[in-house]
Amino acid sequence: MTRILVNTWRRQGQVFGPVVRDMFGAEVAYAHVVQASGAVPFLVPRPHVGVGAEEVLDGFDGLLLIGGEDLAAEVSGALPETVGANADPDRDRWEIALLTAALESGVPVLAICRGMQLLNVAFGGTLHGHMTGESPEHPPVPDELAGALGFRHRVDVAAHSRVHRAIGAAAIETNSLHHQAVDRLGDGLIVTGRASDGVVEALEPTTSTWCVGVQWHPELMADDVHQRALVNAFVDTCRARRARTPHDLPRRSPTPRTERAS
Numbered sequence: 001m002t003r004i005l006v007n008t009w010r011r012q013g014q015v016f017g018p019v020v021r022d023m024f025g026a027e028v029a030y031a032h033v034v035q036a037s038g039a040v041p042f043l044v045p046r047p048h049v050g051v052g053a054e055e056v057l058d059g060f061d062g063l064l065l066i067g068g069e070d071l072a073a074e075v076s077g078a079l080p081e082t083v084g085a086n087a088d089p090d091r092d093r094w095e096i097a098l099l100t101a102a103l104e105s106g107v108p109v110l111a112i113c114r115g116m117q118l119l120n121v122a123f124g125g126t127l128h129g130h131m132t133g134e135s136p137e138h139p140p141v142p143d144e145l146a147g148a149l150g151f152r153h154r155v156d157v158a159a160h161s162r163v164h165r166a167i168g169a170a171a172i173e174t175n176s177l178h179h180q181a182v183d184r185l186g187d188g189l190i191v192t193g194r195a196s197d198g199v200v201e202a203l204e205p206t207t208s209t210w211c212v213g214v215q216w217h218p219e220l221m222a223d224d225v226h227q228r229a230l231v232n233a234f235v236d237t238c239r240a241r242r243a244r245t246p247h248d249l250p251r252r253s254p255t256p257r258t259e260r261a262s
Contacts, residue, residue, distance in 0.1 A: 002039040002239045005060040007095055009068040026066050029219040037235035046094045053101035062238030063102040065115025070180055076121050082129025096122045108210040110234040113178050116203055116213030123186025132179045135197035141177055155201040161192035162212050163202050166233035167226040174216035210237045
């Protein structure tokens with residue numbers, strides 16, 4: 001059984017009338033695409049203080065970093081006035097530690113939307129706090145659900161990259177459901193996908209560990225052959241790692257920078 005650790009967000013909501021529930025969770029689409037690829041997703045919240053990322057990651061074959069809230073200004077370098085009210089620097093730092101542990105131990109990583117932005121910040125990069133509305137490729141996200149989920153724009157994919165090998169195409173149509181974006185690229189990362197307006201749409205570290213960050217949401221385009229292929233490539237890599245004997249596991253990869261450069 002291939003086990004994928006999926007990080008979670010924390011929200012409060014009303015259930016059964018006025019009762020407010022404090023909940024950890026993730027959108028069901030993430031679980032569905034992992035299951036469709038033959039793996040089992042496990043939703044894992046941030047642990048209590050004193051529990052290390054390596055301990056939490058132990059026993060998992062892959063790490064899926066999901067989308068969600070903005071990264072906090074003090075972590076991402078974005079202007080504070082552009083960052084949403086639900087940003088949580090403690091969550092950001094925990095997930096950077098989780099990502100670092102995965103790369104050091106050779107655990108494959110697929111980082112989606114916010115996850116790709118976190119990947120950039122983990123390697124010392126910074127983010128634009130708000131960039132939607134600046135080009136036709138990245139308009140403001142519509143309030144109406146069908147419009148938000150139906151918008152597509154082109155992304156050109158770098159040859160010989162992991163994402164290119166996964167999807168088998170030099171250009172694909174993707175959705176756009178974000179307002180933060182990569183500003184300064186982190187050290188040790190390469191851009192492997194861009195929109196025509198220059199926005200970074202895919203990132204990969206120059207480590208031996210399989211790691212791909214995409215700005216779009218493949219889990220919301222599960223009927224697209226290229227998006228399914230990307231998730232399948234991730235899960236197949238996780239499955240192959242699990243099948244190897246311990247002495248064949250990868251050596252430690254270079255550690256990303258866990259503090260933003262000034």
